[in-house]
Amino acid sequence: MSGLPLGRRAREFEATALVHLDALYRRALRLTRNRAQAEDLVQEALARALRSFDRFTAGTNCRAWLFKIMRNAFLNRVRAEREAPYDDEFLDEHRRDAEAGFPSSTATPEEEFLQTVVHGDVERALRDLPERFREVVILADLEGFTYREIAEALDCPIGTVMSRLSRGRRLLRRALESFARERGYTRE
Numbered sequence: 001m002s003g004l005p006l007g008r009r010a011r012e013f014e015a016t017a018l019v020h021l022d023a024l025y026r027r028a029l030r031l032t033r034n035r036a037q038a039e040d041l042v043q044e045a046l047a048r049a050l051r052s053f054d055r056f057t058a059g060t061n062c063r064a065w066l067f068k069i070m071r072n073a074f075l076n077r078v079r080a081e082r083e084a085p086y087d088d089e090f091l092d093e094h095r096r097d098a099e100a101g102f103p104s105s106t107a108t109p110e111e112e113f114l115q116t117v118v119h120g121d122v123e124r125a126l127r128d129l130p131e132r133f134r135e136v137v138i139l140a141d142l143e144g145f146t147y148r149e150i151a152e153a154l155d156c157p158i159g160t161v162m163s164r165l166s167r168g169r170r171l172l173r174r175a176l177e178s179f180a181r182e183r184g185y186t187r188e
Contacts, residue, residue: 020062030138045066064148124179137169
């Protein structure tokens with residue numbers, strides 16, 4: 001595909017990859033919990049995908065390929081942020097507020113809505129799952145990925161996906177049962 005003229009290559013990319021834009025954005029929003037950062041992450045992932053589209057094998061799972069690219073871009077950002085020292089007092093205060101769950105003063109109505117809805121018991125239980133389980137549960141149960149698609153996106157064997165999904169769901173169920181008991185929704 002690398003020998004294709006740029007216009008044709010862009011049209012094929014649009015027809016193959018951009019149909020997954022909404023799913024990419026939803027996943028990016030879950031990863032970043034911030035609309036602007038999610039948009040930037042999707043843009044970065046699509047730019048990387050377009051640059052390497054000649055290596056994409058037509059007929060294979062484009063959605064999983066795109067999610068893998070986006071996940072790697074996100075992990076690279078997280079690593080870079082961990083390594084970069086915070087010099088600005090404002091950034092430290094903003095980070096502490098975000099970690100404490102305080103909404104940003106520049107939050108959009110969509111972000112405020114997500115803050116309200118997303119901070120429910122289900123989201124808290126999901127957020128408290130270890131990353132390796134949370135990632136698989138989100139891809140399977142919220143994004144509708146198949147085991148094979150998850151395995152491709154996370155670059156791990158299908159058996160690992162099945163195991164993590166089973167354990168993640170079990171941990172999520174226990175957490176939700178605990179929340180239900182705490183709030184008096186169920187007895188013992």
